[in-house]
Amino acid sequence: MNGAQHILEAFHRHHIDTVFGYPGGCIMPLYDALVDDAVVEHVLCRHEQACALAADGYARASGRTGVCIATSGPGATNLITGVANAHRDSVPMVVITGQVPSALIGTDAFQETDMLGMALGIVKHSYLVEQADELPGVLEEAFKLASEGRPGPVWIDIPKDILLAEVGPAPAVHGTPGVDEVVDASRVMAMLKASQRPLLYSGGGISLAHAEDAFRAFTEASGLPGVTTLKGLGNAGKRAPNDLGMLGMHGSRAANRAVAECDLLLVIGARLDDRATGKLEAFAPSARTIHIDADAAEFNKLRPADLTLMGDLTTILRALTGEVQTSPLAISDWQQTCRHWHTTGGFHAADNDDPYAPIHGPAFIRQLSRITADDTVIACDVGQHQMWVAQYYDFDHPRHHLTSGGLGTMGFGLPAAIGAQFANRASTVINVTGDGSFMMNAQELATIRRYQLPVKIIILDNQCLGMVRQQQELFYNNRESQIDLDDNPDFLTMAKAFDIHALHINRSDQVRRGIETLLAYQGPMLLHVAIAREENVWPIVKPGAGNTDMIDETHRPRSNKEYVA
Amino acid sequence: MNPQPPAASYQIHCRMTPEVAALERLCQVVRVRGFRIAKMAMENVGDSLDIALTLEGNRPIGMLQSQLEKLQTVVVVELKDQALSVVERFSAG
Ligand SMILES: Cc1ncc(C[n+]2csc(CCOP(=O)(O)OP(=O)(O)O)c2C)c(N)n1
Numbered sequence A: 001m002n003g004a005q006h007i008l009e010a011f012h013r014h015h016i017d018t019v020f021g022y023p024g025g026c027i028m029p030l031y032d033a034l035v036d037d038a039v040v041e042h043v044l045c046r047h048e049q050a051c052a053l054a055a056d057g058y059a060r061a062s063g064r065t066g067v068c069i070a071t072s073g074p075g076a077t078n079l080i081t082g083v084a085n086a087h088r089d090s091v092p093m094v095v096i097t098g099q100v101p102s103a104l105i106g107t108d109a110f111q112e113t114d115m116l117g118m119a120l121g122i123v124k125h126s127y128l129v130e131q132a133d134e135l136p137g138v139l140e141e142a143f144k145l146a147s148e149g150r151p152g153p154v155w156i157d158i159p160k161d162i163l164l165a166e167v168g169p170a171p172a173v174h175g176t177p178g179v180d181e182v183v184d185a186s187r188v189m190a191m192l193k194a195s196q197r198p199l200l201y202s203g204g205g206i207s208l209a210h211a212e213d214a215f216r217a218f219t220e221a222s223g224l225p226g227v228t229t230l231k232g233l234g235n236a237g238k239r240a241p242n243d244l245g246m247l248g249m250h251g252s253r254a255a256n257r258a259v260a261e262c263d264l265l266l267v268i269g270a271r272l273d274d275r276a277t278g279k280l281e282a283f284a285p286s287a288r289t290i291h292i293d294a295d296a297a298e299f300n301k302l303r304p305a306d307l308t309l310m311g312d313l314t315t316i317l318r319a320l321t322g323e324v325q326t327s328p329l330a331i332s333d334w335q336q337t338c339r340h341w342h343t344t345g346g347f348h349a350a351d352n353d354d355p356y357a358p359i360h361g362p363a364f365i366r367q368l369s370r371i372t373a374d375d376t377v378i379a380c381d382v383g384q385h386q387m388w389v390a391q392y393y394d395f396d397h398p399r400h401h402l403t404s405g406g407l408g409t410m411g412f413g414l415p416a417a418i419g420a421q422f423a424n425r426a427s428t429v430i431n432v433t434g435d436g437s438f439m440m441n442a443q444e445l446a447t448i449r450r451y452q453l454p455v456k457i458i459i460l461d462n463q464c465l466g467m468v469r470q471q472q473e474l475f476y477n478n479r480e481s482q483i484d485l486d487d488n489p490d491f492l493t494m495a496k497a498f499d500i501h502a503l504h505i506n507r508s509d510q511v512r513r514g515i516e517t518l519l520a521y522q523g524p525m526l527l528h529v530a531i532a533r534e535e536n537v538w539p540i541v542k543p544g545a546g547n548t549d550m551i552d553e554t555h556r557p558r559s560n561k562e563y564v565a
Numbered sequence B: 001m002n003p004q005p006p007a008a009s010y011q012i013h014c015r016m017t018p019e020v021a022a023l024e025r026l027c028q029v030v031r032v033r034g035f036r037i038a039k040m041a042m043e044n045v046g047d048s049l050d051i052a053l054t055l056e057g058n059r060p061i062g063m064l065q066s067q068l069e070k071l072q073t074v075v076v077v078e079l080k081d082q083a084l085s086v087v088e089r090f091s092a093g
Helices: A005-014 A025-035 A048-062 A074-088 A134-148 A160-164 A186-194 A212-222 A253-261 A313-326 A332-345 A362-370 A384-392 A413-424 A443-450 A466-475 A491-497 A508-520 B022-032 B061-069
Strands: A016-022 A041-044 A066-070 A093-099 A125-128 A153-159 A199-200 A226-228 A244-246 A264-268 A288-293 A305-312 A376-379 A431-434 A456-461 A501-505 A524-530 B007-016 B035-045 B047-059 B075-081 B085-087
Touching: A005 A025, A005 A093, A005 A160, A005 B085, A016 A160, A016 A413, A016 B007, A025 A066, A025 A093, A025 A160, A041 A226, A041 A413, A048 A066, A048 A074, A048 A093, A048 A413, A066 A074, A066 B061, A074 A093, A074 A153, A074 A413, A074 B085, A093 A134, A125 A134, A134 A153, A134 A491, A153 A264, A160 A226, A160 A305, A186 A264, A186 A288, A186 A305, A186 A313, A199 A212, A199 A244, A199 A253, A226 A253, A226 A362, A244 A253, A244 A332, A244 A384, A253 A332, A288 A313, A313 A431, A362 A384, A362 A431, A376 A413, A384 A431, A384 A456, A384 B035, A443 A491, A456 A491, A456 A508, A491 A501, A491 A524, A501 A508, A508 A524, B007 B022, B007 B061, B022 B035, B022 B061, B047 B061
Parallel strands: A016 A041, A016 A066, A066 A093, A093 A153, A125 A153, A199 A226, A199 A264, A226 A244, A264 A288, A288 A305, A376 A431, A431 A456, A456 A524, A501 A524
Antiparallel strands: B007 B047, B007 B075, B007 B085, B035 B047
8 A cells, every 4th residue: 555545544544535635746646546535525626725724614614624635835835824724723634735755855846845844833733754654653643633632733744755655554543541531620619609790701612622512501500691702602502591792802892891890700712812802901800710721821821810720621511510500600690780781782783674775784694694594504704794794693503603713814714615515515504705805715616616515605795805994994094005896806797607696686675585595596606795885893992902992883983083003 | 112121031941752843843932932042952862852942031931831832742841940030131222
């Protein structure tokens, strides 16, 4: 068996049945081996960045490891943004690239780039395979590392001669017997009991740890009011009575107020990112902090914790659930206060009664949320539309919301939707995008057509880079700079060129019909939604300010001087 | 320009498996997490690389230590007791 065949063997062993890739010179032995493989479906995207982002979307939607493949040089460098995206959001991924033959490494050979060096800062771990016999062990280790503990991308760069070399058998895999973790929840409980206003702050770590059920059981048993990060949306389920939704820069007044006034913050599976906390000194100023995570390096990184607990989140949450069931928390006044704040300071987009009124982004997303089924997957891009989704779409599960949180990668949405559709062919997958983001990976319409994926695309078209325009308006004295996209292509014609059905709407009374048509359509379809250029995401906290200093529409400055950074 | 706060100096001892790019990984994490390498000595000992580092920086050294411990190639990171000295450093101009 040669090196390339060993890679396929490793895929089989790890139940990898879908990979996203693009061929080329140094990876050709693997593509040759694929010809004879009946198990692995190789998805040919139209750009390596999209391969990595599709593998990322696949992993987020399925909870399994995503795999992407590329050739050396430009193929590998094109993967970088997608791998960095997975790294910043701790997505399990194995990246396989061909490298120039061992003897040519370091000679500036054709399509030689030092991928090991280039990717160091964006991987959980990486390998350059130097000896053929190392390959099976490296593959085993890579799949294990990618998904265990805090997940992340693992990159294996393999010289072409090693792909072709005869390699001995794969090492026997001995599963390490699981050790039952014993969690001492008593100190957490003591702090919870002593608190009058405890608040749960959960993030993307819940679904990364596959701890969704345990988390939900804990929120129900404890009755704790909770706020979530962008990546934690859906953690508590859409009908959770004490969930206040997203905190932070574009979070709700209710969520940010609860953080400001709580006396105990129970942080679970979150890393206290600056977009969530705002100015640290003003963040939860009167609260003690308990931090629970799978990665000890997150403790005390940005805010000192009074108590930390590292380990498997399911085990810890189950232990805590047992404790609060035995000894319930007496926090009904605080719950009521939070619910009141949520009613008055949550996200409520009014429907427009005027049928001819232009479409309002938030109201559109609210309508989308009402119409779609609970298990719909939304893959967002980056910008205002992404924040409106976070604010106005009610997610029932964190794996239904695919969003580029840490890196904020425009162009993420379409390939991520493709990956999610491969993860579950039967599910409804919608890419909500902006006119800027859509163009960053628009070539993937060809992938949708090739595989006849029923992906739905909604472009909220404001003819500009809306999020940048908004910040220029508010913080740069309205001096618009390089944000105009009023020469966008005709998106309907573009879709048609890829044999994709498309529809345009621009009035409020067309919203419901437009969404229903999109959802009812059997194949892929694009809904082009014209929205006002001047629409902003409210509220907003100025970068570097405290989260209680939220600016909303009522404060939209005539002269923006007040907000010049 | 205002002078930067004085940087503390730390000694760290790190044992790594001698995988490809082990040293690069170490140096990169040190740099990205806000420290400067003032002195470095490396030696092959058996199956390991032993690296002694003198580092300067303003951030909590514990934060760097926990990031280094996350590297797959790192076996152990030891921080010699406490900050050894405080190095006065001023930015140019
Ligand atoms: C690859 C990349 N380049 C630049 C940015 C900076 N950026 C963030 S939001 C944004 C505008 C996005 O415009 P669009 O997709 O049209 O969405 P809108 O904000 O209008 O909803 C830009 C340029 C980014 N996040 N990613």
